[in-house]
Amino acid sequence: MKILVPVKRVVDYNVKIRVKADGTGVDLANVKMSMNPFDEIAVEEALKLKEAGKAEEVIVVSIGPEKAQETLRTGLAMGADRGILIKTDETVEPLDVAKLLKAVVDEEQPKLVILGKQAIDDDANQTGQMLGALLGWGQGTFAYDVELSDDGVDVTREVDGGLQTVSLSLPAIITTDLRLNEPRYASLPNIMKAKKKPLDTKEPGDYGVEIKNRLTVLETTEPPKRAAGIKVGSVAELVDKLKNEAGAI
Amino acid sequence: MTTLLIAEHDNKALNEATLRAASAAAQLGDGFDVLVAGEGAGDVAAEAAKIAGAGKVLHADNAAFANQLAEPVADLIVSLADGYDAIVAPATSNWKNALPRVAALLDVMQISDITEVVSGDTFVRPIYAGNAFQKVQTSDAKKVITVRTTAFEAAATDGSASVEAVDNAPDNAISSFKSEQLAGGDRVDLASAKVVVSGGRAFGSKEKFNELLEPLADKLGAALGASRAAVDAGYAPNDWQVGQTGKVVAPKLYIAIGISGAIQHLAGMKDSTTIVAINTDEDAPIFSVADYGLVGDLFELVPELTSALD
Ligand SMILES: Cc1cc2nc3c(=O)[nH]c(=O)nc-3n(C[C@H](O)[C@H](O)[C@H](O)COP(=O)(O)OP(=O)(O)OC[C@H]3O[C@@H](n4cnc5c(N)ncnc54)[C@H](O)[C@@H]3O)c2cc1C
Ligand SMILES: Cc1cc2nc3c(=O)[nH]c(=O)nc-3n(C[C@H](O)[C@H](O)[C@H](O)COP(=O)(O)OP(=O)(O)OC[C@H]3O[C@@H](n4cnc5c(N)ncnc54)[C@H](O)[C@@H]3O)c2cc1C
Numbered sequence: 001m002k003i004l005v006p007v008k009r010v011v012d013y014n015v016k017i018r019v020k021a022d023g024t025g026v027d028l029a030n031v032k033m034s035m036n037p038f039d040e041i042a043v044e045e046a047l048k049l050k051e052a053g054k055a056e057e058v059i060v061v062s063i064g065p066e067k068a069q070e071t072l073r074t075g076l077a078m079g080a081d082r083g084i085l086i087k088t089d090e091t092v093e094p095l096d097v098a099k100l101l102k103a104v105v106d107e108e109q110p111k112l113v114i115l116g117k118q119a120i121d122d123d124a125n126q127t128g129q130m131l132g133a134l135l136g137w138g139q140g141t142f143a144y145d146v147e148l149s150d151d152g153v154d155v156t157r158e159v160d161g162g163l164q165t166v167s168l169s170l171p172a173i174i175t176t177d178l179r180l181n182e183p184r185y186a187s188l189p190n191i192m193k194a195k196k197k198p199l200d201t202k203e204p205g206d207y208g209v210e211i212k213n214r215l216t217v218l219e220t221t222e223p224p225k226r227a228a229g230i231k232v233g234s235v236a237e238l239v240d241k242l243k244n245e246a247g248a249i
Numbered sequence: 250m251t252t253l254l255i256a257e258h259d260n261k262a263l264n265e266a267t268l269r270a271a272s273a274a275a276q277l278g279d280g281f282d283v284l285v286a287g288e289g290a291g292d293v294a295a296e297a298a299k300i301a302g303a304g305k306v307l308h309a310d311n312a313a314f315a316n317q318l319a320e321p322v323a324d325l326i327v328s329l330a331d332g333y334d335a336i337v338a339p340a341t342s343n344w345k346n347a348l349p350r351v352a353a354l355l356d357v358m359q360i361s362d363i364t365e366v367v368s369g370d371t372f373v374r375p376i377y378a379g380n381a382f383q384k385v386q387t388s389d390a391k392k393v394i395t396v397r398t399t400a401f402e403a404a405a406t407d408g409s410a411s412v413e414a415v416d417n418a419p420d421n422a423i424s425s426f427k428s429e430q431l432a433g434g435d436r437v438d439l440a441s442a443k444v445v446v447s448g449g450r451a452f453g454s455k456e457k458f459n460e461l462l463e464p465l466a467d468k469l470g471a472a473l474g475a476s477r478a479a480v481d482a483g484y485a486p487n488d489w490q491v492g493q494t495g496k497v498v499a500p501k502l503y504i505a506i507g508i509s510g511a512i513q514h515l516a517g518m519k520d521s522t523t524i525v526a527i528n529t530d531e532d533a534p535i536f537s538v539a540d541y542g543l544v545g546d547l548f549e550l551v552p553e554l555t556s557a558l559d
Binding site for chain 1: 319341346349353356359362371376381425428429432444558
């Protein structure tokens with residue numbers, strides 16, 4: 001079976017982003033970009049399933065600008081077999097991302113699609129669930145553990161009160177949480193090899209999907225800054241401040 | 250415009266997150282109804298009927314809804330959606346899971362995790378771990394919205410809405426519930442606690458984490474939280490993780506101990522009323538958001554603090 005892994009190019013998690021002074025957005029000029037960390041976990045999970053003999057091919061797909069190729073190459077260097085770039089310079093909202101991914105699924109017929117639970121830029125946490133709905137497939141979101149068998153997959157999920165395990169029939173959607181695995185680093189030889197792996201470039205039109213955004217961003221602002229606090233010299237002083245100044249205890 | 254508010258509950262009791270989302274639903278305009286989907290959740294429906302401002306409570310009682318699996322509950326909500334202009338749920342793990350499914354089935358772009366209702370079609374939501382806020386306007390006729398509960402006060406519970414049974418039975422062959430491991434226990438719920446005591450990597454072991462933090466949390470009536478590093482290392486369970494990709498909390502008092510203050514952690518706690526940090530490194534970023542910082546070794550300071558609270 002094939003596994004499809006959508007990977008998104010996002011601002012690196014170490015970057016402290018800055019809001020543009022005129023309120024039109026976030027300043028993305030010259031900031032370091034990387035693969036969304038949850039998507040690295042998704043690629044790793046797919047590769048582990050392949051290495052365990054449970055999948056034949058791992059395909060990475062990204063929707064974004066030309067530069068999203070780099071993100072796909074990262075996935076290929078980790079070990080994915082081939083990549084698909086759906087090239088667009090437009091903003092693509094999760095619903096349209098899901099529609100494009102559905103078209104890729106229709107063409108490639110994977111048995112599993114493994115996505116990140118959220119992209120760390122927009123923090124929408126929607127795409128996998130939307131894709132599940134559009135395909136009529138079951139979903140195991142926020143995955144902590146994945147047990148794949150011939151006719152189904154058990155996904156243990158991180159939920160508010162602890163862990164929940166669901167059984168899904170195949171094909172199915174999985175979205176990754178932080179503790180599913182530890183993604184591997186791509187070795188230098190593998191980075192070189194990845195340059196020769198097949199990477200198709202398509203456009204949204206090739207899939208008959210029209211990007212039509214529903215949301216208009218009216219303004220982007222910085223959150224209010226907390227007023228600077230003080231350092232206290234001792235536990236006694238801390239307790240006193242909490243009681244008598246902050247009224248917190 | 251009428252809104253359908255989706256209740257968060259465990260079949261026994263209504264979760265406070267519902268009351269907070271109710272405040273957001275009320276701000277949308279012409280009232281709201283509440284959907285309680287569960288199994289044997291009659292008590293929850295009765296509690297939901299008391300939410301101030303609720304028009305009526307729709308109670309869907311079916312084994313298929315017992316564990317709030319996304320596939321059947323999404324189908325249920327879609328089957329009720331015709332009568333509503335907006336569908337609103339708290340951004341708990343259940344509704345983060347199910348609501349995007351509803352949105353896609355309705356061909357609507359969901360607005361996740363709103364912190365403010367500006368008008369019927371315009372909302373504020375955090376992006377980049379809360380380092381920026383977007384004011385977004387939607388052109389969708391029907392709105393599908395999850396609510397960041399820390400940003401809204403809980404609605405009052407002095408209402409008396411009627412309860413109506415809905416018997417839309419879903420046909421779900423694609424997913425089933427297998428098991429769950431819920432922590433339970435007596436400790437207050439992290440998401441709604443007034444005081445949260447959180448520990449980080451510096452504890453070094455699960456034993457030390459519990460031995461030092463439990464007595465402190467007990468004295469303060471606090472919930473326990475953790476950084477991702479502490480959870481990854483196995484000192485604390487997954488659902489204690491506070492942050493961008495864990496739980497967002499805004500208690501009256503948040504005490505961060507042995508936590509450096511990475512942006513992903515700050516995203517989950519920086520709206521707390523009073524923040525205390527204990528760290529050996531006087532330059533740790535956590536001190537930039539702390540009202541009261543104490544520089545020193547947690548292994549000495551935590552027991553000292555615990556006994557000072559007598
Ligand atoms: C050129 C460009 C400009 C953009 N400008 C803006 C902007 O100004 N404002 C703004 O809010 N957003 C902007 N975006 C981001 C775009 O809106 C997001 O891709 C979309 O909103 C998805 O939301 P999310 O990433 O939070 O989804 P989530 O639902 O959080 O993502 C979950 C998972 O879905 C998959 N996924 C999501 N998106 C993609 C993708 N593109 N390709 C492959 N897999 C994916 C990944 O596996 C990811 O882990 C821009 C994107 C591009 C390409
Ligand atoms: C995709 C992604 C998502 C993430 N999501 C989250 C999230 O939701 N929540 C989250 O918390 N993190 C998250 N992180 C991780 C985050 O980036 C940090 O790595 C993490 O918060 C660090 O945890 P920590 O502060 O416990 O550990 P460290 O950064 O190692 O800090 C330990 C601190 O303890 C102090 N210390 C050491 N010894 C002592 C002592 N004896 N007494 C007192 N202080 C001492 C040190 O000075 C240091 O400041 C995420 C990361 C990624 C990539």
